[in-house]
Amino acid sequence: MAPDRIFWSHFSPNLAPAAWVIGVLVVSLGLSGWRAFVVVLAGNVLGALPVAACAAMGPDTGLPQMEASRFSFGSTGKRLPALINWVNCIGWDAVNNVPSAVALILLARIGGIEVPFWLAMAALALAQLLASAAGHDTVQTIEKYLGWILLAAFAFSGWMAVTHRPQGGPAAMPQPADAAHILLALGATSSFTLAWTAYASDYTRYVSRHTGRGKVFALTFGGIFSSAMLMESFGLLTGAMIASPSPESVILSLQTWMGPLAPVALAAIALSSIAINAANDNTAAYALISAGSRIPRPLSAVLTAGLAYMLAVMGEGRFTTLYENALLMALYWIAPWCGIVLTDWYARPPCLQQGRMTTPPGWSPSATLFVAVTGITILMFSSTPLYTSPVAHMLQGADIGYLVGFALAAGGQYLILRQQAHRSRPTSTKADQT
Template sequence: MALLEASGPANVTEGVPPARQTMPVDRVFWSHFSPNLGPGGWVSGVLLVHLGLGPLTGIAAILVGNILGALPVALAAVIGPRTGLTQMEASRRVLGDRGLRLPSLLNWIYCVGWDAVNNVPAAAALGSLLLLFGVPMPFWAALGVLALCQMAASIYGHDLVQGLQKFLGGPLLLAFIGIGVLSVARGGFGANYAPQASWPNIVLATAVIASFNLSWVSYSSDYTRYLPASTPPAHIIRLALAGLLCSSAPFQILGLLTAGSLGEGSPLGVIDALRDQAGWLGWAVLAVIALSSITGNSVNDNTAAYSLISAGLRLPRTIAALLTAALGYVLAVAGAGSYADFYARYLVLTMYWIAPWSALVLADWYLRPPASLHTDARADRAWTLGASIFVVTTIATIALFASSEVYTGPVARLLGGADIGYYVGFASAFLAYAWLAPRHDPSLSVTP
């Protein structure tokens, strides 16, 4: 039976005591595998075709993008068992008490947005499924049913959330493999499709794929911090990488291969096409898509609760999770009409702050390792060098490299619209911190 996680803010701001670090190591794989099992990966693959990529360039973008996005997540997963802290709290050492608040708040907003991204197609699938059985349910009600299930899991805490990943991951994988085989057999690129990928679109496609996995970097230690501190780092990295790559790349390749037969490339369009292709098994497609949102959004709500507390609001974890689920519900209802545009832009926009933040966390951990194995990694100051690098790098990469309908930076214009700000942001933050920060500062690590 799953254990109820402590609700007080101290459960987030203080490290897990060694006596409670008893989580089985196989959950590292499932925690990085199951949340990716949903229509999101499929839609990412379809998006590559709409950007003009063909089978070869599309598969290359998927492989390169997945490796670029997954490696930082796997490296960050090592921090959890060694500190006992959530991913955001573990970055307090490099950012300081006040410096941590901005990325924590951004991560909370980010999780709320992902709630909406995942729930809109899932609620549409649940509504269509019930209608097949003669039970009409409006969109807002179907969304409410899913939100309540996800909220209940996140309120219970990490043990139930990770249990869901393990026990739902296998059935979801088998179901989606069946859907994929059926879709490939009945469709494909199509005889009339002529790929015409431009350089900016290849860069954008790779960034979209990379962001699909990199978006988990702010979650990773949340679901490894209950591992024993003595767990070999290499084992954690292998399991996290396997979980991410085995769930994301195959689904994106299936999306790429079936895009020619799907028509509209939006998530809702993909779901409708998959249901139609499944014929009398269409109900199973709808059921799997609706169920998959529970694994993804229970993780979102739980991590969001952690992040809101790290942002400075010392609420009980249960209240923070409830608030996140409620706002995610409101955003999904309000934004359902413009969902396709929101989805396409959301993955890329989040990279602007996640890339430099994750670079700082990794640089601090691997270049300036803490003095003790199990440390609370506290900063002894409110604002640090790392916080300044984070703010400057994030603003500079947006100003110079952003490429969107709202704003295009001067460097992006010179590159014909190609947006490489995410890569530059990661590299710049990492190198700046490696160059400017001292290699070891004993005042930043405390032996419990």
């Protein structure tokens, strides 16, 4: 696999209205100017670094990301996070398609054609399904060439939005942000990119081992960081003029600001879900296999796309309450999982280095650690519309669950490795001591 595909695989999926919404959200929390830019910059660095570190595992393991976690979680233990990731992929599939379906309906309406929601969703789901079922190489080819198209379209749309937007808007400027709102903005920004850790090595595992970890790391980090910063910066610059931090508000605002050139932005938004969900469906298929399913990969992709389609159509009109809240809770597992996997891979004591790619049988202590830390993170630190933890209440709604979950899991995994290293040392005999 050509190394440049690493960049495009992590760049193109973030060229989507969801990233623009993150920037609008930061503004709605009361941040503006350089303060907002620094928070978005810091959040993207925090989120992109673990993704790049996971991606750098790919050439050595030759495995998809969830399957590679078997080295720490065990042959049975890795099935739980893999199953959670598959369910998460179904939800993301539906969430990513709804804004694109809205854009497709508006685009068709400009041409005098009324397209029902279910048909717009079906067209998008079919295009994504064909791409993901065709396999890894097709997905990465789509990411590369569609990435150029999306970059040009969104760059033009963003320039038009920033320079031609009206001087008045529907949204009132919020009050200046306090520490709690800054933490909320940092958490939202970092979690958006951190979610890609579960996908990272899926699109680096066919790179030659001679490419070097540093190059794989840099290409991954550059791809995910630059695309997220670009789209979120547009959100920062236009956030005060958008009614609410939602994909629908962003789409309608762009359509208004661009006037007769609105089809450019609408087409880019419609196409963006293909870049995201082609990779998403492919990763979901890998995850379902790692969870223990014997369904062939192409059929796994079909199953994922089909369930996501039904979920989106059944939930029409309840997009925010039905999907976004559930997905926010689902993200809490990623930080502990990532902390365990990265610590096991990069922080092994020298005496355990040779066993780095040995799969422990059954359910390992790391899998138990994962369940415990995920539960603690949700119960004590999470802040979502579904549930607000005691610590989040004390911090006025600020969410530090991702940071705490990663730190607790990484620290716990390091202690497990130290204990394993201690047990692996040969016991000294009296003769040896003499």
